[in-house]
Amino acid sequence: MAEDIKGQIHDILRAMEAPDKAGDVVSRGLLSDVFIADGKAFFSLTVPADKAQIFEPFRQEAERRVEAIQGVTKAMVALTAEKQAGTPSRAPQPAPAQPAARPAPPQGGGRPQTSKPGIPGIDRIVAVASGKGGVGKSTTAVNLALGLRDLGLKVGILDADIYGPSIPRLLALKDKPQSAGGRMIKSLDAYGLKAMSIGLLVEEETAMIWRGPMVVSALTQMMREVEWGPLDILVVDMPPGTGDAQLTMAQQVPLAGSVIVSTPQDLSLIDARRGIAMFRKVDVPVLGIVENMSYFIAPDTGARYDIFGHGGAEAEARRLSVPFLGAVPLDMNIRVRSDEGVPIVQAEPDGPHAEIYRDMAARTLSGLETGPVASSGPSIVFE
Numbered sequence: 001m002a003e004d005i006k007g008q009i010h011d012i013l014r015a016m017e018a019p020d021k022a023g024d025v026v027s028r029g030l031l032s033d034v035f036i037a038d039g040k041a042f043f044s045l046t047v048p049a050d051k052a053q054i055f056e057p058f059r060q061e062a063e064r065r066v067e068a069i070q071g072v073t074k075a076m077v078a079l080t081a082e083k084q085a086g087t088p089s090r091a092p093q094p095a096p097a098q099p100a101a102r103p104a105p106p107q108g109g110g111r112p113q114t115s116k117p118g119i120p121g122i123d124r125i126v127a128v129a130s131g132k133g134g135v136g137k138s139t140t141a142v143n144l145a146l147g148l149r150d151l152g153l154k155v156g157i158l159d160a161d162i163y164g165p166s167i168p169r170l171l172a173l174k175d176k177p178q179s180a181g182g183r184m185i186k187s188l189d190a191y192g193l194k195a196m197s198i199g200l201l202v203e204e205e206t207a208m209i210w211r212g213p214m215v216v217s218a219l220t221q222m223m224r225e226v227e228w229g230p231l232d233i234l235v236v237d238m239p240p241g242t243g244d245a246q247l248t249m250a251q252q253v254p255l256a257g258s259v260i261v262s263t264p265q266d267l268s269l270i271d272a273r274r275g276i277a278m279f280r281k282v283d284v285p286v287l288g289i290v291e292n293m294s295y296f297i298a299p300d301t302g303a304r305y306d307i308f309g310h311g312g313a314e315a316e317a318r319r320l321s322v323p324f325l326g327a328v329p330l331d332m333n334i335r336v337r338s339d340e341g342v343p344i345v346q347a348e349p350d351g352p353h354a355e356i357y358r359d360m361a362a363r364t365l366s367g368l369e370t371g372p373v374a375s376s377g378p379s380i381v382f383e
C-alpha cells in the first residue's frame with residue numbers, strides 16, 4: 001500500500017512542471033525519500049536557496065495533489081534549501097528573517113550568514129545538541145532558554161528530539177496545540193517562553209523511525225507553521241547523536257550556532273567531539289561546550305565531590321578551540337525541579353544554579369554576536 005502511494009507521488013511530481021522550468025523535480029533528484037505513516041505522507045524537495053520563494057506555490061500544489069491520493073489523509077511537503085559548498089553564503093533570503101531595528105552586530109562580528117532560508121520573525125536559531133543521549137541536553141536547553149529570557153530576550157524553545165521529546169514534561173505543557181487559522185498553530189506559553197514540541201504534534205513511534213529528510217521536513221514545518229511571534233532566539237533541543245537525522249538537520253536548518261552538552265566522562269566527550277565535528281563540517285559555528293553533571297553536591301552537607309573527573313569538557317573545549325560555556329553540577333534539585341515541570345532557573349531564580357545558566361546564556365549570546373571566541377585557527381596542544 002505504502003509502496004503504491006509512493007509510486008503515485010513520484011508520478012504526480014514527475015508530471016508537475018517545476019517553476020524554474022529546469023525539468024521535473026524527481027528526475028533532477030530534488031525529491032527526498034517519501035515516508036508514509038498513518039496515512040500521512042512526508043517528503044521534502046531540496047531546492048536552490050535563491051529559488052525557495054518561487055517554489056512555494058509548487059510545494060502547496062504538490063501537497064494538494066498528494067492529499068487527493070486515495071489512502072492519504074494528509075501530506076506534509078517541505079522545501080529545504082540546497083547549500084553548495086564553496087559558494088558565498090549570502091544568497092537572497094526568501095522571506096525577511098530579521099525583525100526591523102535590531103542593533104547591527106559589532107564590526108568583525110561573527111553573526112553567521114546563511115544561505116538557507118531564514119524563518120520569518122525568528123532572528124536566530126541555536127541548536128542544543130549532544131553526541132549521545134541522557135547527558136542532560138533537554139535540561140540544559142530549557143534552562144539556557146530561561147537564562148536568555150532573563151537577559152531580556154524574546155525566546156522560544158522547540159523540542160525536536162524525536163527520540164524522546166521531554167520539553168512538555170520539563171515545562172509542564174499540558175494544553176494541546178491550537179490552530180491559529182489556516183495552516184498555522186499557536187505556540188504554547190511557559191514561563192515567558194514560546195514553546196512547541198514534536199511530541200505534541202506527532203506520535204512518538206512515527207517520529208522515531210523518520211530518517212534525516214523527514215525530520216527536517218517536520219522541523220521546518222514546525223518552525224514555519226507555528227506562530228512564534230517575533231523571537232530573538234529560538235533554542236532547538238536536537239535529537240541526541242550524530243547520525244543521519246542530526247546531520248541533515250545541522251545542514252539544512254538555518255542555524256546561527258550550536259551548543260554541545262557533555263558530561264565529563266571520556267565516552268561522552270568522544271561523542272561530543274563527533275558533535276562538534278558534525279557542526280563544523282556543515283559550517284555551523286560551535287558556540288561552546290557545556291559540562292553537565294560536572295561535579296556532585298551532597299544534598300546533606302553541600303560538600304562538593306568531583307566524582308566524574310570534573311573538568312574533562314573544559315579541557316576538551318580548550319583542545320578543540322571552542323569556548324567553554326559553563327559547568328553544571330549533578331544536583332538532586334535540578335532533577336526534582338525538572339520533574340515538577342518548573343526548571344531550576346524558574347524555580348530558584350536567586351540560587352546558584354540559575355546563576356550558572358544565566359552566565360551560560362550570556363556567553364552563548366556573546367558568541368552569537370561576536371563569533372565564538374576560541375573557535376578560529378588551529379591550536380597546538382602539548383600532551
Ligand SMILES: Nc1ncnc2c1ncn2[C@@H]1O[C@H](COP(=O)(O)OP(=O)(O)OP(=O)(O)O)[C@@H](O)[C@H]1O
Pocket residue numbers: 130132133134135136137138139140161164166240292293328329330331332334335336338339
Ligand atoms: N545537572 C543535573 N543534575 C541532576 N540531574 C540532572 C542534571 N541534568 C540532567 N539531569 C537529569 O538527567 C536525566 C536526563 O536529562 P535530560 O532529559 O535533560 O537529558 P537528555 O540528554 O536530553 O536525554 P535524552 O537524550 O534521553 O532526551 C533527567 O532525569 C534529568 O532530570
